[in-house]
Amino acid sequence: MSVNDKARIPGGETFDAAVVGAGVMGATTALFLARGGMRCALIDAGGVCREASGVNAGTLTLHMTRAALIPYAMRGWDMWKNAPDWLGGDPGVCTTDGLSLAFTAQEAALLEERVEARRAQGAPIEIVTASRAREIEPGLTDDARLVAHCPMDGYVTANLTGHTYRRALVEAGVRLYENAPVTGIEAGDGGFRLAMAGVAPRARRLVLAGGVWLEDMLAWLGLRIPIKALVNQLIVTERVQPVMRSVLGIASGLLSLKQFANGTVLVGGGWQGKGDRARHTTEIVPDNLIGNLRLARYVVPALAETRIVRAWLGFEAETSDALPLVGPLRGIAEAYAIGCVHSGYTSGPYFGRLLAQRILGQEPEMPLFDADRLLATP
Amino acid sequence: MIRDPEILILGAGPAGVGAALALADHGVRALVVDSGFAAGGQVYRPMPDTFAPNGTPGLGPDQEEGARQRRLLADSGVATAFGRLVWSIGTDLRVDALGPDGPEFWRPKGLVVAAGATERVVPFPGWTLPGVMGLAAATILLKSQCMLPGRRVVVAGCGPLLFAVANAVVKGGGQVVALADLAGPGTWLRAMPALLGRPGDLLQGGAWMARLAAKGVPLMFRHTVREARALGAGLKVSLGAVDANGRPMRPARDRTLEADSLVVGHGLIPSTEALRLLGAEMYFDAEAGGWVPRLDDDQRASRAGLYAAGDGTGVRGAVGAFLAGRIAGLTAALDLGRIDAGQHARAAGPLRRRLAQARRFGRAMSRLMAPPSGLYDALDAHTVVCRCEDVTRAEVNQALESGAADVNQLKSWTRCGMGPCQGRMCGDTVAQIVALRTGSRAAAGAWTARVPLRPLNVEALAGDFDYDDIPLPTAAPL
Ligand SMILES: Cc1cc2nc3c(=O)[nH]c(=O)nc-3n(C[C@H](O)[C@H](O)[C@H](O)COP(=O)(O)OP(=O)(O)OC[C@H]3O[C@@H](n4cnc5c(N)ncnc54)[C@H](O)[C@@H]3O)c2cc1C
Ligand SMILES: Cc1cc2nc3c(=O)[nH]c(=O)nc-3n(C[C@H](O)[C@H](O)[C@H](O)COP(=O)(O)OP(=O)(O)OC[C@H]3O[C@@H](n4cnc5c(N)ncnc54)[C@H](O)[C@@H]3O)c2cc1C
Numbered sequence: 001m002s003v004n005d006k007a008r009i010p011g012g013e014t015f016d017a018a019v020v021g022a023g024v025m026g027a028t029t030a031l032f033l034a035r036g037g038m039r040c041a042l043i044d045a046g047g048v049c050r051e052a053s054g055v056n057a058g059t060l061t062l063h064m065t066r067a068a069l070i071p072y073a074m075r076g077w078d079m080w081k082n083a084p085d086w087l088g089g090d091p092g093v094c095t096t097d098g099l100s101l102a103f104t105a106q107e108a109a110l111l112e113e114r115v116e117a118r119r120a121q122g123a124p125i126e127i128v129t130a131s132r133a134r135e136i137e138p139g140l141t142d143d144a145r146l147v148a149h150c151p152m153d154g155y156v157t158a159n160l161t162g163h164t165y166r167r168a169l170v171e172a173g174v175r176l177y178e179n180a181p182v183t184g185i186e187a188g189d190g191g192f193r194l195a196m197a198g199v200a201p202r203a204r205r206l207v208l209a210g211g212v213w214l215e216d217m218l219a220w221l222g223l224r225i226p227i228k229a230l231v232n233q234l235i236v237t238e239r240v241q242p243v244m245r246s247v248l249g250i251a252s253g254l255l256s257l258k259q260f261a262n263g264t265v266l267v268g269g270g271w272q273g274k275g276d277r278a279r280h281t282t283e284i285v286p287d288n289l290i291g292n293l294r295l296a297r298y299v300v301p302a303l304a305e306t307r308i309v310r311a312w313l314g315f316e317a318e319t320s321d322a323l324p325l326v327g328p329l330r331g332i333a334e335a336y337a338i339g340c341v342h343s344g345y346t347s348g349p350y351f352g353r354l355l356a357q358r359i360l361g362q363e364p365e366m367p368l369f370d371a372d373r374l375l376a377t378p
Numbered sequence: 379m380i381r382d383p384e385i386l387i388l389g390a391g392p393a394g395v396g397a398a399l400a401l402a403d404h405g406v407r408a409l410v411v412d413s414g415f416a417a418g419g420q421v422y423r424p425m426p427d428t429f430a431p432n433g434t435p436g437l438g439p440d441q442e443e444g445a446r447q448r449r450l451l452a453d454s455g456v457a458t459a460f461g462r463l464v465w466s467i468g469t470d471l472r473v474d475a476l477g478p479d480g481p482e483f484w485r486p487k488g489l490v491v492a493a494g495a496t497e498r499v500v501p502f503p504g505w506t507l508p509g510v511m512g513l514a515a516a517t518i519l520l521k522s523q524c525m526l527p528g529r530r531v532v533v534a535g536c537g538p539l540l541f542a543v544a545n546a547v548v549k550g551g552g553q554v555v556a557l558a559d560l561a562g563p564g565t566w567l568r569a570m571p572a573l574l575g576r577p578g579d580l581l582q583g584g585a586w587m588a589r590l591a592a593k594g595v596p597l598m599f600r601h602t603v604r605e606a607r608a609l610g611a612g613l614k615v616s617l618g619a620v621d622a623n624g625r626p627m628r629p630a631r632d633r634t635l636e637a638d639s640l641v642v643g644h645g646l647i648p649s650t651e652a653l654r655l656l657g658a659e660m661y662f663d664a665e666a667g668g669w670v671p672r673l674d675d676d677q678r679a680s681r682a683g684l685y686a687a688g689d690g691t692g693v694r695g696a697v698g699a700f701l702a703g704r705i706a707g708l709t710a711a712l713d714l715g716r717i718d719a720g721q722h723a724r725a726a727g728p729l730r731r732r733l734a735q736a737r738r739f740g741r742a743m744s745r746l747m748a749p750p751s752g753l754y755d756a757l758d759a760h761t762v763v764c765r766c767e768d769v770t771r772a773e774v775n776q777a778l779e780s781g782a783a784d785v786n787q788l789k790s791w792t793r794c795g796m797g798p799c800q801g802r803m804c805g806d807t808v809a810q811i812v813a814l815r816t817g818s819r820a821a822a823g824a825w826t827a828r829v830p831l832r833p834l835n836v837e838a839l840a841g842d843f844d845y846d847d848i849p850l851p852t853a854a855p856l
Pocket of ligand 1: 059
């Protein structure tokens with residue numbers, strides 16, 4: 001494959017690849033394509049990593065990762081841990097221990113089952129005694145019935161993602177189009193023409209990385225793949241004295257709790273708010289905010305004396321089988337999609353790199369997730 | 379308290395009380411919610427019942443008007459919920475509050491937002507030191523606690539509150555070491571005709587000016603605070619001259635004074651978080667104090683069932699707030715079908731005429747309170763812009779240089795505005811700095827409104843509960 005052959009289509013600037021959507025998926029893909037020698041455009045309706053990838057909880061956890069994605073998440077975790085080496089900066093990465101808890105008999109059974117399944121995929125998770133759990137996390141309540149420990153956990157300061165990625169992208173020579181919503185795509189012999197305000201770029205290769213808006217993007221190419229939009233709520237406290245040192249969750253995955261170095265405590269776990277992806281509006285559901293907060297307060301009693309200062313929401317994409325959509329779009333030459341990865345922030349850098357390998361004509365290190373299985377039969 | 383109000387009024391300042399009285403007149407079941415313990419808002423803030431004034435002055439005739447409004451509200455029979463902080467409002471108009479009985483919520487058909495204003499302080503080196511406080515904040519001490527902000531006080535900034543506060547300090551037996559006003563005497567003279575339109579009002583700048591001068595208080599026009607430094611338990615405050623745009627002049631002639639407190643403020647900003655949370659259409663109006671909701675002539679905001687009135691819709695003062703509140707109440711009654719269009723017009727007409735007059739005064743006052751643009755130029759690299767998170771102007775500039783294009787992106791990258799004040803203290807300054815680059819405040823944007831509207835204590839919100847009381851959703855997929 002020749003990488004730098006410039007297709008000469010009349011009109012706007014022509015790139016080897018255009019990536020639409022600058023979340024962690026699209027931004028990483030673009031970064032590695034550029035490093036692989038391609039002239040690459042990255043286009044986003046807003047800024048770099050300002051949707052899911054900039055507002056997520058930033059937890060790098062295997063306890064919450066779907067079993068089938070454990071091998072990818074472990075490599076993603078590793079990439080985050082070594083972010084300065086490949087991203088050229090550190091968006092506040094901290095690796096630490098992670099505990100997953102069970103408080104009822106039912107949760108204990110769930111935890112055992114899930115630990116088993118994740119271990120089978122290579123996750124270094126094991127059940128620990130109560131006293132070991134308290135050693136790992138002195139802030140923990142006494143009430144846990146069963147605790148699983150994973151030494152491979154941690155978090156990133158997600159709101160810094162865009163800052164770090166943007167610099168890396170500019171340095172790698174990726175051409176950024178920000179605040180530039182794409183409204184359609186024309187696929188022709190010479191490649192793709194993007195419809196957007198101003199002088200629209202053209203490209204030989206197309207990567208759709210629209211997060212929860214991937215469904216609309218695929219429709220531009222005539223593909224119908226239903227993608228569900230989860231609307232996750234997060235809550236953060238003011239800065240407080242250290243109340244915990246690990247990442248805490250529960251068996252069902254409905255809690256993700258940690259304290260950042262600056263003292264703020266982030267409470268999440270996928271409790272749902274309300275939102276409309278088409279209108280780009282979200283709002284919290286107060287009862288879910290209180291419920292999530294109760295859970296956090298139960299797990300770390302010292303949180304009682306803190307104040308919450310902010311809650312926000314983000315859209316997370318999910319396919320019908322809750323597995324990713326990463327790979328070529330069969331039937332349309334040189335068109336690819338990447339997204340819908342559960343706990344996709346953790347594994348995002350790795351999936352982006354895998355897809356870039358595939359586009360650059362190399363053999364991806366791990367299998368991709370084909371779109372064909374998801375195509376709705378008309 | 380009632381469980382099912384037809385109209386909920388957020389805020390029991392003059393605007394909220396006005397709305398409540400109009401609704402009561404037409405038999406609408408209304409509920410007024412305020413985090414304070416009684417009605418009055420910022421301007422008519424009462425003293426706690428347990429206090430007996432010992433002759434130390436408050437801020438004068440306002441106390442009577444406040445008492446009158448509280449009496450009218452009580453007589454109207456409108457339900458009230460004091461001591462309740464509204465922290466969330468949904469687009470279905472579900473209003474969540476936290477109060478002495480824990481969390482509670484209402485689902486009214488309509489909502490009148492009468493949330494008032496927030497003080498603006500343009501930063502300068504030393505503005506975060508103990509002993510430095512806002513000008514409007516000092517009125518709270520004076521009004522609700524009969525307390526002086528200090529024994530030896532420097533009063534600085536702009537707008538009518540300068541003279542109100544200086545006067546109250548002197549009356550209370552304190553010493554005003556100096557009063558530094560960004561405006562020149564000419565500015566006041568030009569504003570005088572509009573201000574005199576409301577004789578007897580609290581903001582009778584001219585009379586006070588004369589009284590302060592007679593008491594020997596140094597009135598330094600066209601002056602600003604250059605810097606404050608800690609000196610023992612007190613402060614060393616340097617004051618210097620500025621030009622008509624607020625830019626520093628003749629630094630060699632700066633003066634340094636010793637004081638135990640510095641009271642400084644640069645006007646008020648409409649509190650619009652609740653409206654923005656609901657997605658009400660907003661526009662930027664510097665003269666009204668900042669971002670304000672787009673309202674029709676009857677105080678309707680851009681979505682059905684949503685009304686707004688008072689300083690939260692543009693800083694126009696207490697008299698205008700009360701009148702606009704009454705109109706909002708009448709309009710809500712009209713929309714509920716309790717009165718017809720003719721009744722509405724007959725009742726609102728005279729109010730609207732008086733409102734126009736009050737707004738003339740309000741606009742003159744707002745102009746006096748607006749900080750001149752040169753103040754922001756004087757903000758040096760080391761000055762802390764966001765005091766909760768200790769973000770300096772240099773850090774803000776750095777983020778702008780690395781590509782932050784609006785206030786929310788800047789917030790993500792610097793933590794500016796992420797602290798417990800939720801961006802209320804720094805938001806205006808930051809937006810002003812961003813606008814220097816983006817060309818306008820509209821392009822700089824405004825913080826995205828977030829829940830909770832004020833910080834909330836976890837214990838109070840979570841309440842007493844067992845694990846079984848946590849409404850756990852179904853498990854995430856494995
Ligand atoms: C609140 C929340 C908490 C989460 N917590 C975690 C966690 O703790 N750990 C974890 O591993 N994962 C977490 N996730 C999941 C993770 O954030 C996502 O899987 C991941 O960020 C998705 O990245 P993405 O690039 O696919 O999507 P996004 O980051 O959403 O990026 C999609 C981009 O496409 C752009 N776009 C859309 N339409 C157009 C258009 N028409 N033209 C141009 N651009 C367009 C958007 O502007 C956006 O920037 C969380 C998600 C949410 C919402
Ligand atoms: C600190 C301060 C001091 C001032 N002092 C004076 C003065 O001395 N003289 C003068 O003429 N003007 C003063 N003003 C100007 C003042 O804005 C107006 O004169 C007048 O008070 C405006 O009336 P309003 O009804 O619009 O708002 P306000 O009087 O401010 O009333 C708003 C009410 O809403 C309540 N509220 C807001 N948000 C919530 C929430 N989330 N939950 C529950 N309750 C809420 C507040 O507690 C407040 O009682 C002051 C302003 C401020 C900010």
